[in-house]
Amino acid sequence: MSVATGRAWVFGDDIDTDVLAPGIYMKGPIEKMTPHCLEAVDPEFAAGVEAGDVVVAGRNFGMGSSREQAVLVLRHLGVAAVVARSFAGLFFRNALNLGLPALACAEAGRIGASHRVAVDAEAGDIQNLTTGGRYACEGIPEHLMEMVRDGGLVPHMAKRLGARSSRG
């Protein structure tokens, strides 16, 4: 996985799973949900976000339910990583399990809206290309990074199981 370079979309604290994946769209396919991702806090986000962009937030990102759609919808929109001061536990786990790098960064607040950032999830390093700042994140260990690189837990397991059975 190379370094993701994109625009930062900045949000505050306590972004919940209902704001990410609104309940009324839970029954339908993910395509029906994507236009409404985060619309309650930023109506421009879903239409404006581009592949490689990065979501930046404050504390307790992804609080609320265990719904995996809160991660899938971001991946579907092409978000390359989420950088936050802290994550809700279930969201953090779901993110890595579904192949979305979630980076806890004490200095996430130094990234401003529309700053261009380069996120190196493997090294736990963020460069702010707009201000020249550089911030360290809590690293994701290699064995989990491998899962993220494979696209999440299911493709990762498929690879592992495939390798095992081809070894006989």
Next chain:
Amino acid sequence: MARTLAEKIIARAAGQDAVTPGDIVTCAVDLAMMHDSGGPRRVAPILESLQAKVWDAGKIVVASDHYVPAVDAESAAILDLTRKWVADNGIPNFYDMQGICHVVVPEHGHLLPGMFVVGGDSHSPTGGAFGCFMFGVGATEMAGVLVTGETWIKVPETILVRWGGRLGRGLSAKDIMLFLCHRLGMGGAEYRVVQYAGDAVEGLPMAERMTLCNMAAELGAQTGIIAPDAVTADHIRTNGGDPGDVASWQGDADATFHAVHDFDAGTLAPQVAAPHSPANAAAVGDYENVAVNQAYIGACTGAKAVDLCMAAAVLKGNRVAAGVRLLVAPASTRTTAEAAADGTLATLTEAGAILMPSGCGACAGYGAGVLAENEACIASTARNFKGRMGAPSADVYLASPYTVAASAIRGRISDPRDFLEGRAP
């Protein structure tokens, strides 16, 4: 270095001498719990796509509790799929319509101190009452556990919440948790473990300790936990489990906590959380006289045998107000049997309560007892998010079974202590 109880359990499951908060480690799972809603129907397609089998049928426990009893063809199909998957995979421990997973699983002695357990439900921290490290996971992760028997965890810090003194008459674990939701906030625990301790906690029976750990979910905690003691061991033995050596599953006295909070149980007033968040809790006096259409005693949080006894203590010799419906959905069939045997059930029904099947029922809007537009309900459940218990415009207030029962008698939110004065605690 001194370690917390959670750190010791994770280290054991990870096969390491010790772990430190922030470490990400892979742990062997001792038990995986699923229910009908998030379980087989979601994991089966993933296992099929991987052409994989479950790693150890004996370490999987399934309970059908959300869609029970079936109310339409869709829910019947979900229950049917669950039964077939359990049979096809040779899962020996399956509790079909026996009650809510968080209550039924420990009723059968499955949760033991020191275990590392995952549950496919966000209230899985309930198991922490038994000295387990038990937490909720999403369906993808559960599928991973079923195939590999392991999962990863970022070792959380622990927050110690001590309750000194003794709860007054008409007060319960539910009041403690609603108070904490207000005081610490819905995300207040931020992925940490909330460990409960202190004289008031040690004085609580297991069912009440389960309520404390259950609602750690509402604090944004990774899980809740209580160090096992003689009460824990006795309870496990009574339910056919072997508690092992509880003394070996204690945190070190000088372990490092992220924070330590001290509260006095003796000064706590009954709490009520207003719509639409448990964090909207305040003393019952702040909401007194709010009229209710329905009073609901149900859910893993508020319908165990002790909860029914609390309601009965208030309802004895009283009647549910005209125009108000009091629904009681015991948390498990065993709860119903116990309450029938000791006369609790008769007290409730004589007061006008309507007995409902055991299961999640109206708690999350899956079963019977949901609300109409603009109705108000006071419930012993854990969450009052908008639209959770039926119509989006309905208002749900959360309270203890004592307070729910008192409110049913008056038809408006009431302080249960009015009905308990002079009675033995």
